[in-house]
Amino acid sequence: MTERPQPNDRYFAGPLGTSDTFRLWNTVSWVLLGLLPTAVAVLDAGEAKRYWSWGLLTLIALCYAVVLTLPRNPVLRPAVFLVLLSLVMGGISYLLGGAAAFYVVSLPHFWTFVRGPRPSIVLSGLGAVTTVVGGTLRQGWSPQFLTGNTVSTVVAYGAGVALGLWLYRFIGLSNARTEQLAAELEATQRELVEAHQRQGAVAERERIAREIHDTLAQGFASIIVLAEAARSAVATDPEKCDRQLLSIAQTARENFAEARALVGSAPQGGVAAGSVAATLRRTLERFAEDTGLTVATELADVDCDQTTRIALLRCTQESLANVRKHAAATTVGVVLARYPHGIELEITDDGRGFVVDEAHGFGLVGMRKRLAELDGELAVTSSVGDGTRVLAMIPTNSQD
Secondary structure (H helix, E strand, O other), rough: OOOOOOOOHHHOOOOOOOOOOHHHHHHHHHHHHHHHHHHOOOOOOOHHHHHHHHHHHHHHHHHHHHHHHHOOOOOOOHHHHHHHHHHHHHHHHHHHOOOOOHHHHHHHHHOHHHHHHHHHHHHHHHHHHHHHHHHHHHHHOHHHHHHHHHHHHHHHHHHHHHHHHHHHHHHHHHHHHHHHHOOOOOOOHHHHHHHHHHHHHHHHHHHHHHHHOOOOOOOOHHHHHHHHHHHHHOOHHHHHEEEEEHHHHHHHHHHHHHHHOOOOOOOHHOOOOHHHHHHHHHHHHHHHHHOEEEEEEOOOOOOOOOHHHHHHHHHHHHHHHHHHHOOOOOOOEEEEEEOOOEEEEEEEOOOOOOOOHHHOOOOHHHHHHHHHHOEEEEEEEOOOOOEEEEEEEEEEHHOO
């Protein structure tokens, strides 16, 4: 993060020191209302006074330019410039018999070139003293001088101190409020980052849980069913027992591949690239072999990306697992087709059915979330005694 420049890094250090607009306004005002009128005022003076006045004004103008353009120079520091400015005021006041106007126009310098109210009060007081002393040395003490140059200088000094102190307080409060708001914003940003991290962690846990449920858990459930069936057939039907043992071994290998995929050491999802119809056909053949159910298929050879293939496969696996565990069906139908609006996968069975509104299993929720990630939808239709229909739809735009 880039740090904002501090006042000492800029041309000014006072309460208005970070304002480029004020810097420009102050420079133009000082030149037009301070230097030029004073230079014109000495045209009627004697030659010696005229040259001395112009010399002092030229000197202080050059010093001002140096401080502006080289704020970090080792010689003419802002405080040194203000001391020189006070001495020039005293010289001009002595040469012209009064420099209250020049002092008034120069007052902003004392509050913008140094940091802190105390140096500003001291240095502006020095300027007021030199202005009054210069005029006194020229004209001597008189009631006219007391009511003119001296009073104007003293009043200007008092007003400048009052205004400067108010500005320090006002801008100090504004800066404090700004710092408070910045701290609150930073704290809010940290909270948002932490919230995003927590949200990401929750989403990742849900994704891993869904993958485990759709892959490893289903595989282990199949292994248990096959193992129980093989145990029952070991004495009565050795050939069937051998087939079931082969299925157990194949399912275990598939689970191993899925486990490797979950920890990132295999391709995403553990599903080899290829036709989605061929992938589903292999899954359905295994299901029919393991369960003995009749599986009727109508699988169109549709083109889709790997993410869509995995989503369709997981929906099929979850639906078949539900048929195996809950439906008590004899026939399962699977239809895969592509329409203008997208790809549809329909899985039906003639089992006992269930009340959809009362089903809150992780499998249906996981299928809905998986399809929602592809802007797809899941529709489940069932009633007790009438079987079940599961329809998964993935829109065409998700394939682009």
